[in-house]
Amino acid sequence: MSTQTTTPEISSPGRLSGAAWGLALVPLILLGLVLTYLVVTGGGLTELSGPPVEQVAIQRITLPEAGIIQIEIVNDGPQTVTLPQVQVDDAYYMFTAEPSTTIPRLGRATFTVYYPWVEEEAHAIALVSSLGTVFAGEIPAAVETPALSLGLFLQFGLVGLYVGIVPITLGLLWYPFMRRLSRQAMQFILSLTVGLLIYLAVGTWLDANEFAAELPAFWQGIPLVIFVALTTLGALLVIGRVQRGREISPLSIAYRIAFGIGLHNLGEGLAIGAAFASGEAALGTFLILGFTLHNITEGVGIAAPIVRQNPGWRHFVLLVLVSGAPAIIGTWIGGFAFNPVLATLFLAIGIGAILQVVWEVGKLMARDAVKFSQPIINRVSLSGVVAGIAIMYVTAFMVKF
Amino acid sequence: MQPSTPKGFSRRRFVGLGLGGAAALVGTTVLQAAQAQANTPTPTPHDMGAMSPDSEGEYDSHTAAMLVGAVDHERNGFDPMQMLVDWDYGSQTGAAENGSAIREYDVSAGDIEIEIAPGLFFPAWAYNARVPGPTIRCVEGDHLRIHFANYGSHPHTMHFHGFHPAEMDGVSGEYRGAVNPGDSFTYAFDADPFGCHLYHCHAQPLKRHIHKGMYGAFIIDPLEGRPPARELMMIMNAFDTNFDGGNEIYAVNTVGHEFMRRPIPIKVGELVRIYLINLVEFDLINSFHLHAHFFDYYDTGTTLQPTSRMIDTIAQVQGQRGILEFRSRYPGRYMFHAHVSEFAELGWMGFFNAVRPEDYDAALAEVGLDEEWDYKSTHGSAVEQEA
Numbered sequence: 001m002s003t004q005t006t007t008p009e010i011s012s013p014g015r016l017s018g019a020a021w022g023l024a025l026v027p028l029i030l031l032g033l034v035l036t037y038l039v040v041t042g043g044g045l046t047e048l049s050g051p052p053v054e055q056v057a058i059q060r061i062t063l064p065e066a067g068i069i070q071i072e073i074v075n076d077g078p079q080t081v082t083l084p085q086v087q088v089d090d091a092y093y094m095f096t097a098e099p100s101t102t103i104p105r106l107g108r109a110t111f112t113v114y115y116p117w118v119e120e121e122a123h124a125i126a127l128v129s130s131l132g133t134v135f136a137g138e139i140p141a142a143v144e145t146p147a148l149s150l151g152l153f154l155q156f157g158l159v160g161l162y163v164g165i166v167p168i169t170l171g172l173l174w175y176p177f178m179r180r181l182s183r184q185a186m187q188f189i190l191s192l193t194v195g196l197l198i199y200l201a202v203g204t205w206l207d208a209n210e211f212a213a214e215l216p217a218f219w220q221g222i223p224l225v226i227f228v229a230l231t232t233l234g235a236l237l238v239i240g241r242v243q244r245g246r247e248i249s250p251l252s253i254a255y256r257i258a259f260g261i262g263l264h265n266l267g268e269g270l271a272i273g274a275a276f277a278s279g280e281a282a283l284g285t286f287l288i289l290g291f292t293l294h295n296i297t298e299g300v301g302i303a304a305p306i307v308r309q310n311p312g313w314r315h316f317v318l319l320v321l322v323s324g325a326p327a328i329i330g331t332w333i334g335g336f337a338f339n340p341v342l343a344t345l346f347l348a349i350g351i352g353a354i355l356q357v358v359w360e361v362g363k364l365m366a367r368d369a370v371k372f373s374q375p376i377i378n379r380v381s382l383s384g385v386v387a388g389i390a391i392m393y394v395t396a397f398m399v400k401f
Numbered sequence: 402m403q404p405s406t407p408k409g410f411s412r413r414r415f416v417g418l419g420l421g422g423a424a425a426l427v428g429t430t431v432l433q434a435a436q437a438q439a440n441t442p443t444p445t446p447h448d449m450g451a452m453s454p455d456s457e458g459e460y461d462s463h464t465a466a467m468l469v470g471a472v473d474h475e476r477n478g479f480d481p482m483q484m485l486v487d488w489d490y491g492s493q494t495g496a497a498e499n500g501s502a503i504r505e506y507d508v509s510a511g512d513i514e515i516e517i518a519p520g521l522f523f524p525a526w527a528y529n530a531r532v533p534g535p536t537i538r539c540v541e542g543d544h545l546r547i548h549f550a551n552y553g554s555h556p557h558t559m560h561f562h563g564f565h566p567a568e569m570d571g572v573s574g575e576y577r578g579a580v581n582p583g584d585s586f587t588y589a590f591d592a593d594p595f596g597c598h599l600y601h602c603h604a605q606p607l608k609r610h611i612h613k614g615m616y617g618a619f620i621i622d623p624l625e626g627r628p629p630a631r632e633l634m635m636i637m638n639a640f641d642t643n644f645d646g647g648n649e650i651y652a653v654n655t656v657g658h659e660f661m662r663r664p665i666p667i668k669v670g671e672l673v674r675i676y677l678i679n680l681v682e683f684d685l686i687n688s689f690h691l692h693a694h695f696f697d698y699y700d701t702g703t704t705l706q707p708t709s710r711m712i713d714t715i716a717q718v719q720g721q722r723g724i725l726e727f728r729s730r731y732p733g734r735y736m737f738h739a740h741v742s743e744f745a746e747l748g749w750m751g752f753f754n755a756v757r758p759e760d761y762d763a764a765l766a767e768v769g770l771d772e773e774w775d776y777k778s779t780h781g782s783a784v785e786q787e788a
Contacts, residue, residue, distance in 0.1 A: 084518070091466055092466070093465055093466055093467070095465075096454055096455075101454050101520070128518075131522060132521060132523060133643055
């Protein structure tokens with residue numbers, strides 16, 4: 001009995017015949033039938049259906065001009081919701097709804113409320129559903145939402161410049177100095193870079209979760225962040241392996257660091273731009289100054305892997321652009337066309353990219369340590385990592401509130 | 402180019418429907434813009450009330466402080482405007498030895514979904530399928546028999562404010578107690594004292610039974626009657642639509658901002674008498690303020706002399722009520738509302754439309770009323786019914 005092989009054709013790696021594909025369709029056809037049955041008859045579960053569940057997410061509240069409040073709404077509940085009335089500050093106000101006050105599941109609507117909002121004061125929004133459920137939103141400090149104008153575009157660009165390009169350029173200017181450092185000092189700088197990147201990974205993770213929490217429920221924001229970050233990490237590691245046979249060049253590592261930091265700075269730009277647009281942050285020069293100081297270490301991190309071989313000034317310019325320019329782009333997007341889904345995705349990719357460079361720089365240090373027969377974690381490398389985290393932590397005092 | 406007027410002055414918005422041409426008048430200079438504004442008929446809430454959020458058009462942000470759209474009174478089965486004058490005298494089924502009438506009323510309790518603001522539905526408990534319940538009106542001394550049947554899903558009672566024996570108090574857990582679903586009970590007592598009273602359900606939990614809609618006016622006319630007047634019954638009520646212990650909609654006779662869209666027609670010079678009752682739950686106090694008029698107030702209506710004279714605002718706690726009397730001097734629209742601004746902006750706000758007698762029919766027609774409403778509002782007294 002046991003010697004009889006019963007199903008040789010399954011283990012044979014032949015091509016699938018048409019009939020075999022037909023077999024694959026059987027469960028799908030049955031699934032279709034079951035779904036049709038459930039939709040048409042209720043599947044004998046109509047008794048189980050509870051009271052209606054109404055749920056919507058307020059995506060964005062803007063103040064395009066005096067006397068007008070615009071509310072962007074997504075229905076992330078299980079069924080259609082009608083929102084026939086709108087309160088602002090505990091008062092009903094007339095409004096128009098585009099396309100309709102009735103929003104299907106996953107549908108969107110923009111409500112325009114005619115309310116004389118008051119500059120720099122807070123306002124509370126409440127959307128009342130046809131069944132009396134109340135969905136609340138807030139305007140923390142009313143400021144006219146910036147409209148796209150050349151002047152503001154340039155100003156936002158300037159903010160991005162101060163937050164991204166300037167500090168990274170300054171940080172990179174330590175490069176000539178770094179080339180003159182001893183091997184041990186360089187080991188310290190590299191581990192400092194790891195510390196810096198760990199700080200950024202944590203920060204980016206928290207920022208991503210902040211955006212993810214605001215997303216409509218069906219996006220499953222936080223799992224989305226985790227999966228995108230892991231996928232990015234995996235993909236970048238696989239791309240690294242493609243250059244099998246030779247080590248990843250230090251310049252390549254520098255570019256990877258720049259890429260990860262760039263995505264982080266994109267997120268920073270998004271947050272700054274969105275805060276500007278919503279009037280949430282009184283973004284004075286103090287905050288910009290804080291970001292400039294905070295981000296200067298990023299330049300050191302990018303320069304660290306390439307101290308042994310100078311790649312030429314063109315590469316330095318490109319590294320600055322890859323890591324710093326996203327701050328400008330982020331500020332523009334955040335200020336003029338903020339999209340929480342894209343923001344979450346960018347930041348999640350950033351987490352993956354930063355984790356990957358932590359891995360690569362770590363390997364670089366490990367090789368170095370092995371060459372000089374030192375333990376990978378030694379006094380110098382540990383103090384470097386701690387110093388990297390500490391510098392980022394302390395300089396962040398100026399930008400966190 | 403936008404006219405370079407100071408911020409705030411140039412931003413006034415016009416009603417988009419039918420006023421596009423007027424809006425185009427806004428010129429390129431300050432002067433022209435100001436002139437255009439002066440020439441544009443001011444959009445009133447009354448004009449804007451007909452619009453729905455899904456229609457084209459814009460609102461003036463300074464006069465758009467109102468619920469948008471209109472309630473389907475036919476679907477509700479009752480109209481706040483009709484409730485102002487909808488007196489229920491019961492049926493006179495005889496007379497006692499002392500000559501007082503025996504009046505019998507039929508009241509049933511039930512569950513009903515009502516539209517309390519345009520598009521906003523509330524799962525109410527109601528007497529006679531309306532919120533507030535029927536306005537029970539009689540003359541002092543009348544022998545009342547109120548046949549109460551409960552068709553609802555919860556036990557209910559009818560608890561009247563007035564003199565009556567303890568067995569007729571309509572409180573759950575006492576004497577007859579709550580009337581269970583499917584059961585009935587007859588409350589029998591004499592109407593006393595005359596005044597502006599109320600009845601409500603006194604089943605537990607009390608708060609929920611009241612704010613779900615179980616209340617109504619109970620008006621006992623004095624034997625000698627009151628001076629002829631246009632009489633209106635107003636119950637100040639409110640609804641907690643999300644059951645969080647705070648009201649989302651405030652109103653007079655249930656529908657928020659109804660009398661903003663449909664001003665109540667009165668005649669200049671005539672005596673207007675309002676039976677005002679506060680049944681708002683959760684909030685400690687409610688009030689009634691009438692613009693550009695002063696009124697006499699009879700607290701609880703148990704006296705024939707005013708308890709306050711020449712006032713324009715009166716406060717009432719929960720369950721408090723009274724009678725207001727005033728006359729209009731000048732024709733025009735006059736606002737009345739709670740002088741608790743929050744309640745006013747959440748629905749408790751309306752207009753009187755005072756017109757000269759010759760314009761009265763037009764004023765009635767404008768808000769969908771007829772001579773019958775006029776008759777009921779000027780012939781409300783139960784004394785007159787008995788005569």
